[in-house]
Amino acid sequence: xxxxxxxxxxxxxxxxxxxxxxxxxxxxxxxxxxxxxxxxxxxxxxxxxxxxxxxxxxxxxxxxxxxxxxxxxxxxxxxxxxxxxxxxxxxxxxxxxxxxxxxxxxxxxxxxxxxxxxxxxxxxxxxxxxxxxxxxxxxxxxxxxxxxxxxxxxxxxxxxxxxxxxxxxxxxxxxxxxxxxxxxxxxxxxxxxxxxxxxxxxxxxxxxxxxxxxxxxxxxxxxxxxxxxxxxxxx
Numbered sequence: 001x002x003x004x005x006x007x008x009x010x011x012x013x014x015x016x017x018x019x020x021x022x023x024x025x026x027x028x029x030x031x032x033x034x035x036x037x038x039x040x041x042x043x044x045x046x047x048x049x050x051x052x053x054x055x056x057x058x059x060x061x062x063x064x065x066x067x068x069x070x071x072x073x074x075x076x077x078x079x080x081x082x083x084x085x086x087x088x089x090x091x092x093x094x095x096x097x098x099x100x101x102x103x104x105x106x107x108x109x110x111x112x113x114x115x116x117x118x119x120x121x122x123x124x125x126x127x128x129x130x131x132x133x134x135x136x137x138x139x140x141x142x143x144x145x146x147x148x149x150x151x152x153x154x155x156x157x158x159x160x161x162x163x164x165x166x167x168x169x170x171x172x173x174x175x176x177x178x179x180x181x182x183x184x185x186x187x188x189x190x191x192x193x194x195x196x197x198x199x200x201x202x203x204x205x206x207x208x209x210x211x212x213x214x215x216x217x218x219x220x221x222x223x224x225x226x227x228x229x230x231x232x233x234x235x
Contacts, residue, residue: 005152006032019209053138058121068092074208096194101157140181151186
């Protein structure tokens with residue numbers, strides 16, 4: 001991968017929020033770099049014939065989930081309380097997704113991205129529950145470096161991109177949708193940059209990132225004992 005325009009850590013003020021900036025730099029920028037490379041596929045000339053459509057969409061959905069836990073209403077209690085995660089995921093989409101330019105309204109968009117993208121890709125290999133007749137198709141084509149750079153940096157939806165969510169043609173109202181993976185990537189870029197510059201969220205996100213950094217760097221951290229035991233077993 002060339003270029004570094006994908007890095008959302010640059011929007012976090014290092015002087016005010018050093019732990020948050022460090023966390024985003026090594027925890028989020030890396031995942032966006034991976035997604036960026038997936039967006040280049042398929043690449044038949046290199047023997048890479050699979051488009052990785054579902055894998056890319058699933059990873060993007062996971063990044064949204066991470067933002068809803070680490071950057072939105074962030075707290076240690078919230079990190080442990082899994083019962084509130086559905087609400088937070090939906091609320092992050094509602095507040096920070098770039099809905100301007102989508103052809104579905106906010107309520108339907110949140111429903112599609114959570115109920116028909118995130119949940120099936122996380123729990124049921126992309127298939128809906130048997131009693132739910134709604135269908136979702138993931139749309140993706142290979143992008144070049146110029147297009148990727150535009151998705152990273154453009155605050156306005158690129159003219160060539162189109163909406164992220166498109167209802168199927170007439171005959172299947174509210175029953176079938178096409179979801180654009182490049183559209184999801186552009187939306188995730190915008191969502192991250194919005195939540196990471198929301199003054200109402202930053203102090204709590206910094207405090208939670210500090211907890212994580214202290215846990216990872218503490219000389220007596222419990223994870224170190226586990227790692228040492230594993231190393232001993234392998235040797």
